[in-house]
Amino acid sequence: MTESRANPLSPSDIARHAQVSKALIYKHFGSLDALVDDAIRSRLQLLELGPQADHxxxxxxLGHILRVASKLREDAQNQPELIDLIGWSFGNPDPRAVNVTEAVRGFCEELAARAGAGAEAATFFLGVITSAICDRRQGTLEEAQKDGS
Known part of the structure; x- marks a missing residue:
């Protein structure tokens, strides 16, 4: 329709564009008007229902994930011993450290599932914990520098 602009749309034009026979168009839709109506309704349904409902x-x-992440960060900052333990475990080959790391990963996956999200959210939550570890280490380093000067 957009290609023909002001020119009347013919069944031959549609058949040629769709690479089918005119007989197939009439057999399936009955008329050119029915085909156009069906095409427009189908596209409008995609526009109205699909993306908007999904969005x-x-x-x-996403809002729920961000609220959970904010609460996770706050709780993590209030438990410095836990953050130190998790920080110790990351990248540590000791079997006890590996167990801690796996427990944290499992916790993040469970948290994501409860939030109605998937693996991306679990990775995001793990990043929140890692950020708390970095902040804690930075704070500890700054305190040590103050004490040393």
């Missing part, structure tokens, strides 16, 4: 659900889940 609203994604925004809701």
């Amino acid at each position: 609203e659900a994604e925004v809701e889940v």
Whole structure:
């Protein structure tokens, strides 16, 4: 339709563009008007229902993930011993450290599942914990520098 602009749309034009026969168009739709109506309704449904409904659900889940992440960060900062333990475990080959790391990873996956999200959210939550570890280490380093000067 957009190609023909002001020119009337013919069944031959549609058949040629769709690479089918005119007989197939009439057999399936009955008329040119029915085909155009069906095409427009199908596209409008995609426009109205698909992306918007998905977008609203994604925004809701994302908002929930961000609230959970904020609470996780706050709770992590209030437990410095736990943050130190997790920091010690990351990258440490000691079997006890590996167990701690796996427990943290499992916790993040469970937290993501409860938030209605998947692996990306679990990785995000792990990043929140890692950020708390970095902040704690930075604070500890600054305190040591103050004490040393």
